[in-house]
Amino acid sequence: MPKVTTARQKAQKQSKEDASSATNRAFGPIFNKDLGQHILKNPLVAQGIVDKANLRTTDTVLEIGPGTGNLTVRILAAAKKVVAVEMDPRLAAELQKRVQGTPDQRRLEIMIGDFMKAELPYFDVCISNTPYQISSVLVFKLLEHRPMFRSAVLMFQREFALRLIARPGDELYCRLSVNVQLYAKVEHVMKVGKNNFRPPPQVESSVVRLEPRNPPPPVDFKEWDGLMRILFVRKNKTLSSSFKTQSVLDMLEKNYKTFCSTHDMMIDDTFDIKEKINAVLESVDMGGTRAAKCDLDDFLKLLVAFNEASIHFC
Structure with a gap:
């Protein structure tokens, strides 16, 4: 039947x-996983991130990757204005619908497009549930932004966050650590488990807070990063060992001769780049030290000594 x-x-x-x-x-x-879209669904975590930003009622907040607005609505409740940069037009439309017809609508500006290509407006604080594939370039784009902002509260993959806050002697201490810490104070704010997202990512997450050093240190970043590239190839080797590879010696000799030529400086017939490098290391008593154990002051002292000897890294 x-x-x-x-x-x-x-x-x-x-x-x-x-x-x-x-x-x-x-x-x-x-949700588009190719764009790193993992929406934060836990309201307690979302509110915790906003609370850690210490927002003022006069603040303009830059939010990167707002998604459906779970963080956005909480930021709007605490700040004067939110500028949200969203790459996916579908998510931007969802966010627009969420505030439509509410008092928040006038205080939310949505920029549709790639954050990395966008001309950023003025902002006081940045908050981001960051697409993990752009973590490093995002941090440096923020640190280069002018005028300087007060702070940024950013979600990252756990290991990336731990690299940002690593100190001399830590296993994860690396070139990224010193490059970011040169320009900002960095602290770990909270751990966020993968089940707090929809869809869940494959890795655990952490939130960090960056506070740019104001004024920034008077350092040529290309010079600084050029030195860090050499020292952190094998961070547990002595500094003198780091300068013994032929490719490094050739690069520094070329830079030295170029510098001398452009500054009308004579080069001695007995010039030897190895001897000059060793003399610099001896002058600061750092030949036997290791990058893994050096702090920012050590690296700055070394860079100044090299530059005073007309040895440059870019």
Whole structure:
């Protein structure tokens, strides 16, 4: 005997299908893993991030990757204005709908496009649930921004966050650590488990706070980073060993001769780049030290000594 479906059962089935369809539209296709879209769904974590930003009622906040607005609405409750940069037009439309018809609508500006290519407006604080594939370039774009902002509260993959805050002697202490810490104070704010996101990422996350050093140190970053590249290739080797590879010697000799030529300086016939480098290391008593154990002051002292000897890294 064929199964008889009542009108009520049909209505219930249709209701379930409609609900499922709505859910898929809202939470399925909207998220693009290729863009690193993992929406923070835990309201307690979202509020905790906003609280750690110490927002003022006069603040303009830059939010990177607002998604569906779970952080945005909390930021709007504490700040004067939010400028949200969203790459995905679908998510931007969802965010626009969320505030439409509310007092927050006038205080939210949505920029659709790639954050890395965007001309950033003035902002006091930055808050971001960062797409992990742009973590490093995002940090440096923020640190280069002028006028300087007060602070940034940023979500990163756990290991990347731990590299940002690593100190001399830590296993994760690296070139990234010293390059960021040269320009900002960095602290770990909270751990965030993968189940706090939809869809869950494959890694655990952490939130860090960056406070730019104001004024920034008077250092040529290309010079600084050129030195760090050499020293952190093998951070546990002595500094004198780091300068013994032929490619490094050739590069520094070329830079030295170029500098002398452009500054009308004579080069002695007995010039030897190895001897000059060793003399610099001896002058600061750092030949036997290791990059893994050096702090910012050590690196700055070394860079100044090299530059005073007309040895440059870019």
